[in-house]
Amino acid sequence: xxxxxxxxxxxxxxxxxxxxxxxxxxxxxxxxxxxxxxxxxxxxxxxxxxxxxxxxxxxxxxxxxxxxxxxxxxxxxxxxxxxxxxxxxxxxxxxxxxxxxxxxxxxxxxxxxxxxxxxxxxxxxxxxxxxxxxxxxxxxxxxxxxxxxxxxxxxxxxxxxxxxxxxxxxxxxxxxxxxxxxxxxxxxxxxxxxxxxxxxxxxxxxxxxxxxxxxxxxxxxxxxxxxxxxxxxxxxxxxxxxxxxxxxxxxxxxxxxxxxxxxxxxxxxxxxxxxxxxxxxxxxxxxxxxxxxxxxxxxxxxxxxxxxxxxxxxxxxxxxxxxxxxxxxxxxxxxxxxxxxxxxxxxxxxxxxxxxxxxxxxxxxxxxxxxxxxxxxxxxxxxxxxxxxxxxxxxxxxxxxxxxxxxxxx
Amino acid sequence: xxxxxxxxxxxxxxxxxxxxxxxxxxxxxxxxxxxxxxxxxxxxxxxxxxxxxxxxxxxxxxxxxxxxxxxxxxxxxxxxxxxxxxxxxxxxxxxxxxxxxxxxxxxxxxxxxxxxxxxxxxxxxxxxxxxxxxxxxxxxxxxxxxxxxxxxxxxxxxxxxxxxxxxxxxxxxxxxxxxxxxxxxxxxxxxxxxxxxxxxxxxxxxxxxxxxxxxxxxxxxxxxxxxxxxxxxxxxxxxxxxxxxxxxxxxxxxxxxxxxxxxxxxxxxxxxxxxxxxxxxxxxxxxxxxxxxxxxxxxxxxxxxxxxxxxxxxxxxxxxxxxxxxxxxxxxxxxxxxxxxxxxxxxxxxxxxxxxxxxxxxxxxxxxxxxxxxxxxxxxxxxxxxxxxxxxxxxxxxxxxxxxxxxxxx
Numbered sequence: 001x002x003x004x005x006x007x008x009x010x011x012x013x014x015x016x017x018x019x020x021x022x023x024x025x026x027x028x029x030x031x032x033x034x035x036x037x038x039x040x041x042x043x044x045x046x047x048x049x050x051x052x053x054x055x056x057x058x059x060x061x062x063x064x065x066x067x068x069x070x071x072x073x074x075x076x077x078x079x080x081x082x083x084x085x086x087x088x089x090x091x092x093x094x095x096x097x098x099x100x101x102x103x104x105x106x107x108x109x110x111x112x113x114x115x116x117x118x119x120x121x122x123x124x125x126x127x128x129x130x131x132x133x134x135x136x137x138x139x140x141x142x143x144x145x146x147x148x149x150x151x152x153x154x155x156x157x158x159x160x161x162x163x164x165x166x167x168x169x170x171x172x173x174x175x176x177x178x179x180x181x182x183x184x185x186x187x188x189x190x191x192x193x194x195x196x197x198x199x200x201x202x203x204x205x206x207x208x209x210x211x212x213x214x215x216x217x218x219x220x221x222x223x224x225x226x227x228x229x230x231x232x233x234x235x236x237x238x239x240x241x242x243x244x245x246x247x248x249x250x251x252x253x254x255x256x257x258x259x260x261x262x263x264x265x266x267x268x269x270x271x272x273x274x275x276x277x278x279x280x281x282x283x284x285x286x287x288x289x290x291x292x293x294x295x296x297x298x299x300x301x302x303x304x305x306x307x308x309x310x311x312x313x314x315x316x317x318x319x320x321x322x323x324x325x326x327x328x329x330x331x332x333x334x335x336x337x338x339x340x341x342x343x344x345x346x347x348x349x350x351x352x353x354x355x356x357x358x359x360x361x362x363x364x365x366x367x368x369x370x371x372x373x374x375x376x377x378x379x380x381x382x383x384x385x386x387x388x389x390x391x392x393x394x395x396x397x398x399x400x401x402x403x404x405x406x407x408x409x410x
Numbered sequence: 411x412x413x414x415x416x417x418x419x420x421x422x423x424x425x426x427x428x429x430x431x432x433x434x435x436x437x438x439x440x441x442x443x444x445x446x447x448x449x450x451x452x453x454x455x456x457x458x459x460x461x462x463x464x465x466x467x468x469x470x471x472x473x474x475x476x477x478x479x480x481x482x483x484x485x486x487x488x489x490x491x492x493x494x495x496x497x498x499x500x501x502x503x504x505x506x507x508x509x510x511x512x513x514x515x516x517x518x519x520x521x522x523x524x525x526x527x528x529x530x531x532x533x534x535x536x537x538x539x540x541x542x543x544x545x546x547x548x549x550x551x552x553x554x555x556x557x558x559x560x561x562x563x564x565x566x567x568x569x570x571x572x573x574x575x576x577x578x579x580x581x582x583x584x585x586x587x588x589x590x591x592x593x594x595x596x597x598x599x600x601x602x603x604x605x606x607x608x609x610x611x612x613x614x615x616x617x618x619x620x621x622x623x624x625x626x627x628x629x630x631x632x633x634x635x636x637x638x639x640x641x642x643x644x645x646x647x648x649x650x651x652x653x654x655x656x657x658x659x660x661x662x663x664x665x666x667x668x669x670x671x672x673x674x675x676x677x678x679x680x681x682x683x684x685x686x687x688x689x690x691x692x693x694x695x696x697x698x699x700x701x702x703x704x705x706x707x708x709x710x711x712x713x714x715x716x717x718x719x720x721x722x723x724x725x726x727x728x729x730x731x732x733x734x735x736x737x738x739x740x741x742x743x744x745x746x747x748x749x750x751x752x753x754x755x756x757x758x759x760x761x762x763x764x765x766x767x768x769x770x771x772x773x774x775x776x777x778x779x780x781x782x783x784x785x786x787x788x789x790x791x792x793x794x795x796x797x798x799x800x801x802x803x804x805x806x807x808x809x810x811x812x813x814x815x816x817x818x819x820x
Contacts, residue, residue, distance in 0.1 A: 016466040023467075050486065056426040057433075057490055058497040065496070068504050069489035072482035076460065079479035080467055086475070087468040094478050099553050143509050143553075 002167040003125075004029055007039040007135065007157035012172060012231045013077050014044030023084035025172075025231065026130060030090060035125045037164065039135040039157040040081055042073025060320075063108030064144075067137075071096070071145045074134035074153075082132045092130040095120065097145070100131075102138035102156065104146040110291040111146035113138055113155065113218075116163035133160060154215035162222035169224050171211060172231040177238035178203065178210050180407040181259040186399045188408040192257060193236070196243035199257055199352050200226075202384040205295075206260035206348030216240065243352065255360055256351040256405035259398050263345045263391060265295070266316045267376065270326070272307040272336035279333045280310065286329040292318045296346070296379040296388060310335075311377060313388060316342065344376060345394035348386040349401055361385045367404045371397050412577040413535075414439055417449040417545065417567035422582060422641045423487050424454030433494035435582075435641065436540060440500060445535045447574065449545040449567040450491055452483025470730075473518030474554075477547075481506070481555045484544035484563075492542045502540040505530065507555070510541075512548035512566065514556040520701040521556035523548055523565065523628075526573035543570060564625035572632035579634050581621060582641040587648030588613065588620050590817040591669040596809045598818040602667060603646070606653035609667055609762050610636075612794040615705075616670035616758030626650065653762065665770055666761040666815035669808050673755045673801060675705070676726045677786065680736070682717040682746035689743045690720065696739040702728045706756070706789040706798060720745075721787060723798060726752065754786060755804035758796040759811055771795045777814045781807050 006029060013019050022040075030036045050069050054061050078094035085092035097104075101117030124131045135153025139145050148155055154171060161169035175183070176191055178200065183189040195203070197220035204213040210228055219226050219240060229237030273279050280299070287294055297312040314322055319340065326338050354360045364385050368375060377388040389397060402408055416439060423429050432450075440446045460479050464471050488504035495502035507514075511527030534541045545563025549555050558565055564581060571579035585593070586601055588610065593599040605613070607630035614623040620638055629636050629650060639647030683689050690709070697704055707722040724732055729750065736748050764770045774795050778785060787798035799807060812818055 016463060019467060053426060053490060054493055057429060058493040061493040062496060065489045065492045065504055068492075068506075069486055072485045072489075075482045075485070076479055079475045079482075080463060082475050082478075083464055083468040083471040086472060094475060096478075096555075145506075 001033045001035070003035045003037075003164060005037045005039065005157050005161040005164065005166045005169045006172065007153055007170065008041070008172045008231060009153065010041040010044055010047070011174060013040055013081060016080075019077075019080050019084050022231070023081060023088055026081075026085060027088050027090050029170075030130055037121060037125070037131045037133060037160055037166070038081065039133050039153055039160060040074065040077040041135050041153040042070075043077050043080075046073040046076070067108045067145050067147045070147050071134070071137045074136055078132045078134045085130055085132070090130055091128055092132055093124050094132045094134075095124075096134045096139075097137035097156070098139035098143065100133045100160070102133075102159070104138035104140060104148070106140040106144060106146060107291065109147055111138060111148050113148070113159045116159055118160075118163050121160070121164065152212065152214075154212040155218060158215040158218045158222075158224050158226065161224045162218060166224070168227050169219070170227045170229060171215075172229060173210055174231065175210065176230045176233070176235055177228050178240075178258070180257065181398055181402050182261060185261070185395050186259075186402045186408075188402065190407065190409045192238050194239045194241065195257065196352055197240060198243070198383055199350055200240045202348070202350040202381065203258050203260050206262060206346065206350060206384060206386060211240070255353040255357045256349045256401075256407065257353070258350045259401045259405070259407065260348045260350060261345055261394055261398055262348075263394065264316045265313050265344050265346050265388065266319055266322070267311060267313050267341040267344055267388065268322060268326070268338060269309055269311045269341070270330060270335050270338045271309050273310045274334045275308055279335075282333050283310065283329055283335075286325050287314075287322070290321050290325045292321055292325065296377050296386060298377050298379075313344075313346065313377065343391050344388050345391040346386050346388050347394055347397050347401070348384055349405060350384045351405075352383050354383050354385075363404065364401065367400050368397060371400055373397055411443045411445070413445045413447075413574060415447045415449065415567050415571040415574065415576045415579045417563055417579070417581045418451070418641060419563065419583065420451040420454055420457070420487075421584060423450055423491065426490075429487075429490050429494050432641070433491060433498055436491075436495060437498050437500050439580075440540055447531060447535070447541045447543060447570055447576070448491065449543050449563055449570060450484065450487040451545050451563040452480075453487050453490075456483040456486070477518045477555050477557045480557050481544070481547045484546055488542045488544045492540075495540055495542070500540055501538055502542055503534050504542045504544075505534075506544045506549075507547035507566070508549035508553065510543045510570070512543075512569070514548035514550060514558070516550040516554060516556060517701060519557055521548060521558050523558070523569045526569055528570075528573045531570070531574065562622065562624075564622040565628060568625040568628045568632075568634050568636065571634045572628065576634070578637050579629070580637045580639060581625075582639060583620055584641065585620065586640045586643070586645055587638050588650075588668070590667065591808055591812050592671060595671065595805050596669075596812045596818075598812065600817065600819045602648050604649045604651065605667065606762055607650060608653070608793055609760055610650045612758070612760040612791065613668050613670050616672060616756065616760060616794060616796060621650070665763040665767045666759045666811075666817065667763070668760045669811045669815070669817065670758045670760060671755055671804055671808055672758075673804065674726045675723050675754050675756050675798065676729055676732065677721060677723050677751040677754055677798065678732060678736070678748060679719055679721045679751070680740060680745050680748045681719050683720045684744045685718055686744075689745075692743050693720065693739055693745075696735050697724075697732070700731050700735045702731055702735065706787045706796060708787050708789075723754075723756065723787065753801050754798050755801040756796050756798050757804055757807050757811070758794055759815060760794045761815075762793050764793050764795075773814065774811065777810050778807060781810055783807055
């Protein structure tokens with residue numbers, strides 16, 4: 001008897017036929033003795049349709065009202081999926097984020113899950129029901145609805161799996177698992193059977209779109225075993241879990257386990273930041289307060305002794321918020337101006353084996369040089385090296401890195 | 411400084427342009443000093459689209475899941491309307507039924523409002539916000555979402571107006587007010603400037619679709635002044651309020667104030683009901699438990715000394731529930747069988763003046779006889795006479811009654 005949390009994305013529930021297919025899969029997983037909690041996203045492009053409608057009414061809608069609007073997407077999916085499961089003879093109940101006890105921090109559109117009060121979910125499971133929970137949303141103690149931001153359904157699923165102490169959290173997607181790089185760019189990409197939380201986290205942050213970084217973080221924190229697999233077949237996908245001995249052995253031979261691309265990058269440069277204590281702190285605190293995730297940060301060499309240029313990257317999705325924040329903070333800290341530049345991609349190589357293998361970054365730069373590729377920014381972690389390059393060069397560079405680090409399939 | 415509750419139906423918020431028009435109207439009503447609470451229904455045919463999707467997944471979906479699904483329609487409208495109002499420079503906030511404190515009795519799809527806890531709405535009004543509330547829905551103490559059934563947004567608006575002690579509850583519709591009969595059937599129909607709760611209630615029950623009967627009942631109970639008016643112009647509509655002296659004077663000359671048609675009638679006949687104490691009670695209790703409103707009831711003359719045939723009418727919308735209920739209760743009470751017959755219309759004449767004017771029913775039957783119209787069932791109240799007749803005869807009969815009772819416009 002196992003407790004399984006399953007998560008299906010928006011494309012898996014885009015129409016009645018697909019919802020029926022998901023229902024079948026869920027009922028199969030439940031079988032005669034398993035408990036199943038299913039987390040779903042909004043149907044297909046519901047979210048985009050609603051956002052478009054909102055734009056027609058208000059160029060800058062309040063985030064709270066966007067949350068109110070967006071949350072309806074998942075609420076529709078859960079009700080429909082519950083009905084489809086019931087039609088297959090299995091009892092089911094749909095729960096909104098609030099009803100499932102997903103307590104969030106009250107921040108609209110980019111809320112964090114503070115805690116999950118599982119008693120309602122457990123009660124329904126005890127009654128033999130399949131529990132269908134709205135992903136991407138939660139609420140605060142006043143009954144206000146918050147959304148977790150795009151892709152937040154992965155986080156909902158992992159958080160529920162952690163709170164319920166589930167045996168596994170199955171994330172269903174349209175690919176067979178996590179690949180060494182995007183198979184659409186590099187046909188020789190291979191599926192990774194097992195990957196550690198840290199590597200998966202770097203892969204996710206680096207732009208491998210299969211899992212949301214925050215969901216991996218959470219999984220690592222609570223030791224939730226994630227199984228990333230296809231909703232179209234029954235193949236084994238990729239298991240994300242704590243690094244085991246076998247993996248460590250494997251990594252000795254495999255320095256780099258994956259190559260990732262993030263093509264949704266906005267480069268920001270703030271000019272003439274006073275070289276005074278606290279300037280950088282004020283700048284990045286303001287960005288953090290606006291819930292903008294800053295990725296690569298580079299303080300370029302002194303222009304004068306008193307002033308520096310500061311460059312960093314953010315997600316293109318945050319463009320509006322970045323402008324609003326910088327318009328305010330740039331004059332406050334006494335910097336002169338700022339620019340936003342698009343058209344870059346961030347290419348990353350990831351691998352836990354890097355720690356013990358010096359020269360990996362150098363090898364990467366060499367590959368980029370061979371491709372005549374100009375590097376705009378560099379950032380590194382213990383198990384990752386990322387380079388910001390022209391978007392036009394990205395595909396060729398990724399294929400070359402994939403080959404150079406021995407990842408190509410036979 | 412007035413407190414105004416406004417209600418806009420689904421066709422008024424069917425697309426972005428119409429939502430903007432409603433926002434403009436709301437902002438105008440608020441002006442510089444009025445407090446406004448707006449109740450809205452789901453956009454256009456959202457409800458039908460969602461119900462259709464549900465049917466594709468499950469022929470007999472659980473009412474609870476239908477509530478979960480349906481409630482999203484209003485939640486979308488309120489968020490969008492709040493955004494549109496904000497775009498016009500006026501602060502606004504959207505609240506779901508639950509957030510607005512609309513407590514319901516936990517019955518899915520046909521819930522009743524038990525009470526309204528106004529503190530959140532009042533708090534937001536005090537902050538100078540226009541409060542946009544989801545009609546048609548409420549919730550129970552466990553956070554379960556209930557819907558009030560079709561047309562329930564009128565009831566939401568009146569209940570809020572009562573709870574907030576509003577000066578007026580404006581119900582916006584696509585006609586100019588309440589007419590002596592349906593102007594599409596009888597072009598000579600006139601707008602009624604003022605009508606009493608009782609007459610409006612009988613009109614509404616008799617099929618005049620402008621207001622939901624329950625909303626009128628509630629308005630009468632709490633003395634809420636209703637203003638039924640057009641969303642397309644600024645004409646005065648129809649005021650529904652307690653009968654005043656002037657009206658009483660007027661009624662002496664106007665015996666009948668309106669003629670109504672309900673063309674959504676299903677006639678049910680239960681055969682050979684045992685003539686034992688409690689048979690009728692068991693039958694109608696079972697129907698009431700299933701939340702089926704029974705309208706006209708006729709116990710036709712004894713077939714034998716021990717058994718009677720029992721006929722009654724219900725709304726065609728309740729057909730499925732009626733079948734489910736009768737399949738169970740008819741054998742239980744020892745009746746032999748039942749039939750459902752469609753194709754009838756209920757024509758009613760309404761007027762508070764009837765009480766003091768004998769012979770009104772007789773005059774109505776005479777008009778029907780002149781039209782060669784066969785009467786299937788008759789029911790009367792102090793201020794209403796209703797006849798069930800063939801649907802094909804209804805329009806001619808309504809026009810004839812409108813003329814016979816002196817309602818035709820000059």
